[in-house]
Amino acid sequence: MGFLKLxxxxxxxxxxxxxxxxxxxxxxxxxxxSVVSYDRGFSRSLEREMRRTGVHVTxxxxxxxxxxxxxxxxxxxxxxxxxxxxxxxIKDHVSDQAEGYYPMLLAQAHDPRRDRLDLVYxxxxxxxxxxxxxxxxxxxxxxxxxxEIVIGRSVAARDGLRVGDSVAYRTNTGLxxxxxxxxxxxxxxxxxxxxxxxTPDMVxxxxxxxxxxxxxxxxxxxRIAGILRTTGTQDDDAVFVPLSVTRAILGDxxxxxxxxxxLEHPGAATRVIRDIERSFAGVQAVTxxxxxxxxxxxxxxxxxxxxxxxxxxxxxxxxxVLNAVLMTVFERTREIGTMRSLGxxxxxxxxxxxxxxxxxxxxxxxxxxxxxxxxxxxxxxxxRGFLPxxxxxxxxxxxxxxxxxxxxxxxxxxxxxxxxxxxxASGITPIEAIRN
Amino acid sequence: xxxxxxxxxxxxxxxRGGEAVHALRGVELEFHKGEFATIxxxxxxxxxxxxxxxxxxxxxxxxxxxxxxxxxxxxxxxxQDRIRREMIGFVFQEFHLIPSLSVxxxxxxxxxxxxxxxxxxxxxxxxxxxxxVHRKDHRPNQLSGGEMxxxxxxxxxxxxxxxxxADEPSGNLDTDNSIRIFKLLDSLKQxxxxxxxxxxxxxxxxxxxxQVHFRDGRLADxxxxx
Ligand SMILES: Nc1ncnc2c1ncn2[C@@H]1O[C@H](COP(=O)(O)OP(=O)(O)O)[C@@H](O)[C@H]1O
Ligand SMILES: [Mg+2]
Numbered sequence: 001m002g003f004l005k006l007x008x009x010x011x012x013x014x015x016x017x018x019x020x021x022x023x024x025x026x027x028x029x030x031x032x033x034s035v036v037s038y039d040r041g042f043s044r045s046l047e048r049e050m051r052r053t054g055v056h057v058t059x060x061x062x063x064x065x066x067x068x069x070x071x072x073x074x075x076x077x078x079x080x081x082x083x084x085x086x087x088x089x090i091k092d093h094v095s096d097q098a099e100g101y102y103p104m105l106l107a108q109a110h111d112p113r114r115d116r117l118d119l120v121y122x123x124x125x126x127x128x129x130x131x132x133x134x135x136x137x138x139x140x141x142x143x144x145x146x147x148e149i150v151i152g153r154s155v156a157a158r159d160g161l162r163v164g165d166s167v168a169y170r171t172n173t174g175l176x177x178x179x180x181x182x183x184x185x186x187x188x189x190x191x192x193x194x195x196x197x198x199t200p201d202m203v204x205x206x207x208x209x210x211x212x213x214x215x216x217x218x219x220x221x222x223r224i225a226g227i228l229r230t231t232g233t234q235d236d237d238a239v240f241v242p243l244s245v246t247r248a249i250l251g252d253x254x255x256x257x258x259x260x261x262x263l264e265h266p267g268a269a270t271r272v273i274r275d276i277e278r279s280f281a282g283v284q285a286v287t288x289x290x291x292x293x294x295x296x297x298x299x300x301x302x303x304x305x306x307x308x309x310x311x312x313x314x315x316x317x318x319x320x321v322l323n324a325v326l327m328t329v330f331e332r333t334r335e336i337g338t339m340r341s342l343g344x345x346x347x348x349x350x351x352x353x354x355x356x357x358x359x360x361x362x363x364x365x366x367x368x369x370x371x372x373x374x375x376x377x378x379x380x381x382x383x384r385g386f387l388p389x390x391x392x393x394x395x396x397x398x399x400x401x402x403x404x405x406x407x408x409x410x411x412x413x414x415x416x417x418x419x420x421x422x423x424x425a426s427g428i429t430p431i432e433a434i435r436n
Numbered sequence: 437x438x439x440x441x442x443x444x445x446x447x448x449x450x451x452r453g454g455e456a457v458h459a460l461r462g463v464e465l466e467f468h469k470g471e472f473a474t475i476x477x478x479x480x481x482x483x484x485x486x487x488x489x490x491x492x493x494x495x496x497x498x499x500x501x502x503x504x505x506x507x508x509x510x511x512x513x514x515x516q517d518r519i520r521r522e523m524i525g526f527v528f529q530e531f532h533l534i535p536s537l538s539v540x541x542x543x544x545x546x547x548x549x550x551x552x553x554x555x556x557x558x559x560x561x562x563x564x565x566x567x568x569v570h571r572k573d574h575r576p577n578q579l580s581g582g583e584m585x586x587x588x589x590x591x592x593x594x595x596x597x598x599x600x601x602a603d604e605p606s607g608n609l610d611t612d613n614s615i616r617i618f619k620l621l622d623s624l625k626q627x628x629x630x631x632x633x634x635x636x637x638x639x640x641x642x643x644x645x646x647q648v649h650f651r652d653g654r655l656a657d658x659x660x661x662x
């Protein structure tokens with residue numbers, strides 16, 4: 001028989017009282033475990049969700065109001081451009097955190113055949129799926145080469161366009177993005193190759209060669225590779241083309257409208273934004289989704305609230321343990337004195353008593369973790385009810401480290417609650433026990 | 437026979453509400469190795485006080501006690517613990533068995549504190565000697581008084597002490613069981629154990645090699661009827 005067995009036998013003697021104590025520990029540790037698990041799971045899910053949106057930070061020139069900047073992702077028109085030097089500077093600056101760069105260039109382009117002025121959205125051809133991972137196609141798919149484009153649902157509906165149809169744009173007119181109607185192009189240049197149609201370099205986002213000045217007024221045709229489903233955003237009214245095409249349309253080989261940055265850790269978006277805005281004049285940066293920012297704030301306050309609750313429950317259950325163990329010490333004064341007379345040292349008695357507190361908190365803690373796990377779905381649906389936004393899927397995922405941490409927390413309660421009773425018990429002299 | 441226990445001018449004063457109670461007044465005693473001695477005397481004469489001091493459960497107010505050459509007044513609290521563990525076995529009038537433990541576990545309990553591995557052979561031998569084998573898995577509350585006291589004697593012996601101290605071990609037992617316990621205690625001489633027993637019962641006291649008479653915290657020269 002060891003110290004532990006002796007303590008266990010003592011605990012078994014006061015079943016009801018210890019069961020109540022266990023329950024309060026169970027609640028404290030269960031709540032702690034749930035809160036930490038949920039917090040971690042939530043952050044992970046949020047990060048995962050943010051990773052699905054390919055671009056976490058968008059840098060645009062200042063001058064456009066903040067709202068316009070967020071609109072950009074959905075196809076707003078921004079007058080100014082970021083020059084090459086600034087863009088390279090930013091890339092250099094965030095190279096530690098960035099996973100990919102997506103230069104974007106907006107233009108208005110004239111299709112002489114339909115006589116339409118389209119909002120054309122240029123982005124690296126092979127980066128399109130990264131920038132717009134949420135896209136769904138009603139027909140077709142992402143472009144596979146520099147001659148293919150994607151069009152929004154409204155554009156397709158308005159002009160009766162289908163996958164495989166072609167669209168023609170006048171290139172190299174020198175028309176700025178915010179200019180009015182372009183001149184009517186000459187039809188004899190249709191289909192002429194433009195050097196600007198080269199595959200854009202994913203790293204720099206620039207065409208290898210700038211379009212030549214004498215290509216002015218040429219017209220190029222593009223095949224519609226995909227038509228989007230209705231998105232409810234400005235994407236419905238836009239045309240998406242390889243970056244080289246907007247360069248050709250604008251006759252601009254340098255500037256971009258916006259630089260999208262994909263981060264290794266999307267959670268760091270706010271920090272990256274602050275950093276960029278501090279270091280570069282004339283630019284402003286926004287996150288891909290302000291909602292996620294808001295959610296992070298709500299989660300933060302929920303976290304503070306939950307942890308205060310955990311501390312409160314821990315104090316209550318800790319006093320419960322203290323009280324339960326202290327009572328057994330008083331009840332067993334005689335037994336403790338007998339053990340001292342049989343040769344038990346003060347430390348032995350201290351240990352026996354402390355063991356009781358630790359066994360209670362260990363069992364209570366372990367049970368709390370198990371129950372919190374079993375009850376995770378209930379907790380999830382409960383939290384879904386009062387948080388404005390909760391990522392899809394299971395957010396509470398069993399993490400052995402969190403479980404271990406919760407158990408240690410429980411044992412710390414045990415140590416703190418056991419100190420006083422153990423000290424009292426170890427002070428019992430053999431005489432006072434035997435005399436009575 | 438060599439002297440195992442020696443007290444010199446032993447004094448004990450209790451303080452109760454500002455009033456001093458002299459429980460022991462200059463007690464000079466010697467006990468030999470393997471001796472069976474009884475201490476008799478009227479209630480309140482200081483018998484229990486003496487036994488507690490000999491058993492390292494209490495400290496004297498004056499004088500000295502030596503056990504096997506070790507002076508008890510010189511040792512620390514943990515030193516007293518060690519003497520209790522290694523040299524002394526205690527038997528109480530009220531048995532003081534731990535109710536949540538089986539008889540066998542009760543007997544083995546002192547080994548927990550002396551950090552010794554139980555020796556099953558010795559446990560069986562002890563339980564046989566005291567006649568409690570058939571009760572080894574029972575709880576104390578399932579035992580008769582005699583059985584409880586025999587279990588308590590076995591517990592006092594598990595650490596192979598040099599001295600066994602018993603304070604009115606038959607106080608809660610009928611005559612037959614009392615005689616049985618005293619015979620058991622008497623038999624311990626054969627193993628060289630010094631047995632010192634406090635009792636009220638003069639007939640039982642006669643079973644010992646020697647009777648020490650107490651009166652008012654002193655050794656009485658004449659036998660006193662209690
Ligand atoms: N803890 C104590 N505090 C005060 N007085 C005590 C205490 N223990 C014993 N006494 C007193 O000391 C005297 C001797 O007691 P005790 O040794 O128990 O005698 P006995 O065992 O012979 O009956 C008695 O007068 C008793 O009242
Ligand atoms: Mg007495």
